[in-house]
Amino acid sequence: MTLRGVRQADFAYQAVYRYMINLINEVSSDTRVKLPSLRQLSQRLNVSISTIQYAYSLLEKEGRVYSVAKSGYYAWPLASSPATLPSGDLLERLYVAARRPGMMVLSGDEPALLASLDATLLRLERELVRQYPHHLQSWSQPCGVWELRAALAARFTSSPSRCWQADDVYIGADLRGVLDILIEVLGLRGSTLIVESPCDWLILRLLQDAGVRVIELPWAPEGSLDLMALEGILREETVHLVLLSSVVSLPSGVAIEPRDRLAVARLLDQYGCWLLENDTYGELGFQPPPTALRDMVNPERLVVFSSFEKILGPEAPYGYVLSRHMSGELQRQFLLRSFRLSSIRQRAIARLYNNGQIDQHLIALRQLLREQAGEMSQRLDHHLGDQVTYRMPAGGATFWLGSTQAVDMRQVFQQLLAQQVVVAPGELFSLAGLHHQHLRLSHTFHGQPNLEIALAAVGEALRQAQTG
Known part of the structure; x- marks a missing residue:
């Protein structure tokens, strides 16, 4: 089977996704089943490894498959009753349960379910296909198309001293993909990292698999950070990086108070610590957005990551990174992964930013x-x-x-x-x-x-x- 030549509106990852659904249904049994590796499927279907990886990430998010470090991907059978659910990892049990027919899934976190821009994106793509015929589309932009990178750079620029350029923006297949790259580029394996708590399980699992020592900084019940605890950790531990949300921290639902943001920025500067800012929910606060944490810290020790999916919907799954530094290593890592992202879809998202629709x-x-x-x-x-x-x-x-x-x-x-x-x-x-x-x-x-x-x-x- 080959996926070359699929119709323009049918992106390769969608075809791979459907192929994998059929494959999972064929191999379903009473025990877990190991699925083909990324490289095996890439050779079998004649598509890039990153396309296979993204299709697998969709299946993993739906609970159809799960990954085991250094082993690969496995499929769970469709459980017919709670008694047949896997007895292992709690997250695996949640994923498997969520895909069972008839379940009331209260565990999700999909803001765009209320209003997505999927239809608008598809309409823009049809218009753009006429401007950029398939034979003129380039797949050789491993960090993303310039139009979208420029639109994001403009979006995050807040002043002449806190500005971004298109070359500071890197776009990957999904949030997991860009976080994997950041773990490598920032040299997090075996290091110590301070992370706000509670924290998204995707982030925690990736850090855990990479052997990162995570020190959790819990939010207080009244919705504030324990700044004394933060300073104590920075003073006693060798910590070069702190992971915090830009404005709203989820799942706690807390908006960082301006005084706390300013105090955090001062502590990071005092101890020469970098900020890894999670902006996934930065634009989903209910009140007018206050000054983001990134606009208070030293811009020379700042890396920001986010994705489009939470605000646009599942048709815009891409993750992205903003960093003024480590450009050579970031470019190398994105090039190694060979993300084959739809240039048309990226241009459509850029147009949503530029015309004010977002x-x-x-x-x-x-x-x-x-x-x-x-x-x-x-x-x-x-x-x-x-x-x-x-x-x-x-x-x-x-x-x-x-x-x-x-x-x-x-x-x-x-x-x-x-x-x-x-x-x-x-x-x-x-x-x-x-x-x-x-x-x-x-x-x-x-x-x-x-x-x-x-x-x-x-x-x-x-x-x-x-x-x-």
Whole structure:
């Protein structure tokens, strides 16, 4: 089988994705099944390794496959009942459960479900295909097309001293891909890194697999950073890098207070520490965006990463990095991975930035997210009452709930699976055993009729799982 010559509107990763779905269905059994390697599939289907990697990342996100360090990708069978779910890693169990038919998935984090720009992107692509026929499209831009890199550089520029150029921007297949590159370029393997906690499990798992020593800096219940703890770590440990969110930190839903941002910037400068800024949710705050952390720190010790997927939808999965330094190594790493990204789609995204459509979209999306959060808050108060505590999220698509009673959250997770409800236990967002009394719930539902039943089930599961 070869994927060369697929129709222009049918990108290679989509064809690979469908091929893999069929392959997984063919090999399904009662045990885990090892799938072909990236190189094997690349040779079999005659596409780049990065295209195979991106298709696998989509399948992994859906819970159809999972990766094992230094071993490859494996497929789990479609579980027919909670009893047949794998008994291993909690994250694997969550992924497998979420793909079972009929499940009410409350564990997700997909803001663009409320409003995506997929249709607009496809319309722009049809227009651009006429301007850039297939035979004129270049695949030899390993760091992304210039138009999109320039649009992002302009987007992140805030002053003459805090400005970015197109050459400072690097675009990869997805967020995982660019984070893998950053781990190599920043030399994180075997190093010590301070990370805000709770933190996205994708980031934590990648750091863990790379052998990074992660020191977690928990958010306080009132929504502030423990600056004394941060200074103590910087003073006592050899730390060259701190990973923090730009504006809104999820899943905690906290917006960093201006005084905290300024204090963090001063501490980083005092100890000569770099900031690795997570801007994935930087434009999804409910209030007018304040000054981002990156605009307060020393720009000579700053690297920013983000992706388009949270604001645009699944048709814009690309991740990207902004860095003024290490250009040679960044270019080398992107070249080695040979990301074959659609130049047409990148140009379409650039046009959305340049014509102001993304700004209009974000205004509408933030409003929808804010309204959904308000409605979800009322439901939580009604169904869970004094069983949980939470702060109203400052942005994004999720709530971070803490149990007021000591509970076995894994028991809660398992009991809800039996009732076809999937939640994300808090322990997934820590490598240090934190947040065992928390869970994350999504609030991006369009009047889902089963939501009331699902929340009532969460309340009952919390009651039955009390340990004290």
